[in-house]
Amino acid sequence: RKEVEQDPGPFNVPEGATVAFNCTYSNSASQSFFWYRQDCRKEPKLLMSVYSSGNEDGRFTAQLNRASQYISLLIRDSKLSDSATYLCVVNKNTGNQFYFGTGTSLTVIP
Amino acid sequence: EAQVTQNPRYLITVTGKKLTVTCSQNMNHEYMSWYRQDPGLGLRQIYYSMNVEVTDKGDVPEGYKVSRKEKRNFPLILESPSPNQTSLYFCASSFGGLAPLHFGNGTRLTVT
Numbered sequence: 568r569k570e571v572e573q574d575p576g577p578f579n580v581p582e583g584a585t586v587a588f589n590c591t592y593s594n595s596a597s598q599s600f601f602w603y604r605q606d607c608r609k610e611p612k613l614l615m616s617v618y619s620s621g622n623e624d625g626r627f628t629a630q631l632n633r634a635s636q637y638i639s640l641l642i643r644d645s646k647l648s649d650s651a652t653y654l655c656v657v658n659k660n661t662g663n664q665f666y667f668g669t670g671t672s673l674t675v676i677p
Numbered sequence: 678e679a680q681v682t683q684n685p686r687y688l689i690t691v692t693g694k695k696l697t698v699t700c701s702q703n704m705n706h707e708y709m710s711w712y713r714q715d716p717g718l719g720l721r722q723i724y725y726s727m728n729v730e731v732t733d734k735g736d737v738p739e740g741y742k743v744s745r746k747e748k749r750n751f752p753l754i755l756e757s758p759s760p761n762q763t764s765l766y767f768c769a770s771s772f773g774g775l776a777p778l779h780f781g782n783g784t785r786l787t788v789t
Contacts, residue, residue, distance in 0.1 A: 598775055599775035599776075599777075601777050601778075608765070608783070608785075609782065609783065610767055610780035610781060610782050610783050611720070611767070611778075611780050612780070613777045613778075613779070616777060654719070654720070656777075656778070658775055663708075663725060663727065663733065664722060664725065664735065664736075665710070665722065665778060666722075667712075667719045667720040667721075668719060669717065669718065669719035670719060
């Protein structure tokens with residue numbers, strides 16, 4: 568079983584739509600969680616960390632459900648510039664190894 | 678500007694010709710690591726380092742070497758590259774522990 572699993576999509580949504588991605592992780596002792604954004608052939612960039620209490624940054628909301636071992640990312644009022652691949656990243660209990668989902672592709676359509 | 682710098686950005690080489698991809702960070706990060714990204718497989722960790730002179734294997738270390746002689750540098754060495762090492766490589770660093778990773782801008786390697 569993969570450490571981190573994501574629905575690869577693609578998600579094609581109209582501008583202004585709300586879209587949600589989920590990601591599941593297998594190691595219950597995982598301690599830190601992140602969402603990264605990756606544009607085609609470029610480096611992943613940190614979008615937001617995910618905290619147990621959930622956190623929001625503008626149009627983006629991240630949630631963590633430890634009981635079910637998944638994290639989610641909600642994007643409200645989608646913009647064309649949100650088109651990218653979104654990577655779920657989990658840090659194992661040792662803090663030494665990061666595990667990446669294969670990414671979810673989002674295209675926002677005018 | 679805080680950054681992770683990788684070089685070269687693009688590299689085409691032949692089987693068996695030793696190469697080194699450099700990685701340098703100016704954020705005084707303790708933790709550095711190398712990843713390769715392949716279609717459908719996502720990012721996979723090759724090696725990581727918790728500090729100077731401390732390195733450990735990740736999930737796909739075969740065919741690679743690293744060294745950490747200075748805190749800021751973490752070169753990736755391919756002693757005898759093979760075509761299955763054709764990939765997009767990223768170096769990343771962080772303060773360690775549970776802090777997020779900061780990535781270099783990638784090296785696209787083709788081995789023929």
